[in-house]
Amino acid sequence: MKALTWHGKSDIRCESVPDPRIEHPRDAIIKVTACAICGSDLHIYDGAIPDMHSGDIVGHETMGEVVEVGPDAGDLKVGDRVVVPFTISCGQCFFCKRGYYSACERSNPDKEKAEKMWGYSPAGLFGYSHLLGGYSGGQAEYLRVPFADVGPIKVPDGLSDEQALFLSDIFPTGYMAAEFCNIQPEDTLAVWGCGPVGQMAIKSAFILGAHRVIAIDTVPERLAMARAAGAETLDFMDEDIYEKLREMTDGRGVDASIDAVGSEAHAAASFDSIIDRIKVATYMATDRPHVLRQAIQCTRNFGTVSIVGVYGGFLDKIPMGSAVNRGLTFRMAQTPVQRYLPLLMQRILDEEIDPSFVITHRGTLEEGPEFYKTFRDKKDGCIKVVLKP
Incomplete structure (x- = not known):
């Protein structure tokens, strides 16, 4: 598949990488239909985020269609349209049970690194360094979603991808x-x-x-x-x-x-x-x-x-x-996105807000590296970029 990968400061590339696969019974694989470049991705682009490895797939604002599910992926089924929170959360630990999903105790396999820097580890995040789990990000054609029975929320047919996409991060x-x-x-x-x-x-x-x-x-x-x-x-x-x-x-x-x-x-x-x-x-x-x-x-x-x-x-x-x-x-806080999803989905459905108002630029994955530069340099009136693989 194609994906945007990090290779150093100011060096994002669109490359062919291996397709993701089910690695755990609670996993799902989605075909990405829309993803976005987040302002916090620019910290990665500028080399400000530690423990990035060359070739890491970036991106954490993602939605798409479920194409494969593990046996314990809850009520997700192939064909569902879903938005994926940028926080990866187990739903069962001390913090998840209290609604503090971004402090999940189980989703960061590299938590010892985070503990050395911060005292305790937050949750793992998509596409945001090996300090936070080394998970592949969603600026790609496909994405593996761990704990898929907890994270993704189904998108009603009446909402477009662009209306729902920002439930992944910036709206919550x-x-x-x-x-x-x-x-x-x-x-x-x-x-x-x-x-x-x-x-x-x-x-x-x-x-x-x-x-x-x-x-x-x-x-x-x-x-x-x-x-x-x-x-x-x-x-x-x-x-x-x-x-x-x-x-x-x-x-x-x-x-x-x-x-x-x-x-x-x-x-x-x-x-x-x-x-x-x-x-x-x-x-x-x-x-x-x-x-x-x-x-x-x-x-x-x-x-x-x-x-x-x-x-x-x-x-x-x-x-x-x-x-x-x-x-x-x-x-x-890092946003405990899952805590807000039902409420904010309803606010969109009730037409209190249409989050797509913020979009100024649209493109393909192949155009992604250039859009990173445009967004970082605030050129061409760029406020928000959405990519459609």
Whole structure:
């Protein structure tokens, strides 16, 4: 089959690789009908994710048609259309039973590596390094789905692939980001990053009852999409974000902040962002947390900071004094996608949201390597790429 494979920094290739096969009774094989390039895939593309091996198949936003099932794959049957969560979860361990599927204790066969870095291991993920299981990803013609009786959700006939695809990751992630904010009717939220997850967070915040959403980015197409969703927008290259948010909230600060950027934040020529770049370039730090620092400083006393941007290691110069002395609440997670799937599928069916609004580019697997560059460089108004094998 054809698949997109990683061969080093900025080196994604479309290659022929062996077809997946059933390896466990709970497995299923799907024929991929749609997959997407996620913003977190760009961390892999930029060489920021450790323990990637040359030839690894990438991608974790995937849906398709079941073509083979193991004997213990639940009620899945050949011919079912399914969306596959990016989190691989057993459904039976301590965390899965409590709905924390992204902390599954059984799905990461390389958990000792993760424990050395993080203390304890999260769940295995599709296409996201051998630190998280070394599973083949879904930017391919076929995908093996472990624990298929727990993960995939069937897609009703009335929904297109593009309407359902983002249930795999960015819609649940954006929704969780807004849910973490414990939104009250008069609340004002700020969202840093108007990429795909940020756009879903903006939409979700309004669904959950936010009064105002202020979206922060510098890419014109992203800011325009945020405005179309009802958000007020700020360009961080043109504005002092702290001062502007203070002005827009009568000096109090926003009720909650969402960091939808993560470890590779770009910023205006602020001192801290320059230091971040120097430290990462010289291997003295793993992440560039400018946005997280700013979100903390911009959130009102006893407000909430919701973090869904990807961070990999140890963050430098985080203003914990500000957070502690002003009573901030932090909420963060890799999204336990399975927890949200029934609710969010119903919101799509009820026409509260059509997640396909975020798509700007479509193509084939063969065009995938070039689309990685386009997406990374924010060329041609690119916000979200969907590939159809």
